[in-house]
Amino acid sequence: PMPLFIPNVPSAFLPPPARPVLLRSVRSAQSLSHRRPLPRQAHPRVFSMLPSATAVPSWSDLSEAISSLATFPDPSAPAPLYPPDTTDQTIRFFSAPDESAIRVTLYRDPAYWCPYCQRVQLQLEAKQIPYRLRMINMRCYGPKPAYYLAKVPSGLLPAIELDGRFITESTDIMNAIESAFPSHRPLLPPPRSREAGAANAVARLERDVFVRWCG
Helix, strand or coil: CCCCCCCCHHHCCCCCHHHHHHHHHHHHHHHHCCCCCCCCCCCCCHHHHHCCCCCCCCCHHHHHHHHCCCCCCCCCCCCCCCCCCCCCCCCECCCCHHHCCCCEEEECCCCCHHHHHHHHHHHHHHHCCCCEEEEEECCCHCCCCCHHHHHHHCCCCEEEEEEEEEECCCHHHHHHEEEEEEECCCCCCCCCHHHHHHHHHHHHHHHHHHHHHCC
């Protein structure tokens, strides 16, 4: 059988529900008719808290050790809005001489969970378009900042401010970026082409499936 593996997940990337979910997973595994070995390299901190360095740990030992790990945040404590190495107001200059030449501001989730934020940022990076980066928390972390709701009342992410105009929905954003920066590396089919229509249809279908899957 495959060994049970408990990854060393940085605490900043764990939402408040992560700890009880992991504990429930460990406890539910107690119903197995056999014990699976836990690789010592999987989580050395767990082994350092176990009563024996050589014996195969019991599920209750593992559960107790995981409960005491400092890497898991207190569910009642305010959740971090973004990892410690991520800062707001980041600027990607690329070839821009200064900030006044930057036309795009990207608003995205700071936890880097949203695939729609990811693809917009990847587009900006691949095309090397200078942009500002603003971090807006997802609703699972609490209310959206008031200044963002004043700009985007729906609170949707991602959003960009392009030449003073706000655009939401990642497909619309990506098309707007392609149109606004024709001299940069093209990544999408030409507007109003048959290929563009097909690409947009697939993107809309993917979005609809994702929304329905999320409930």
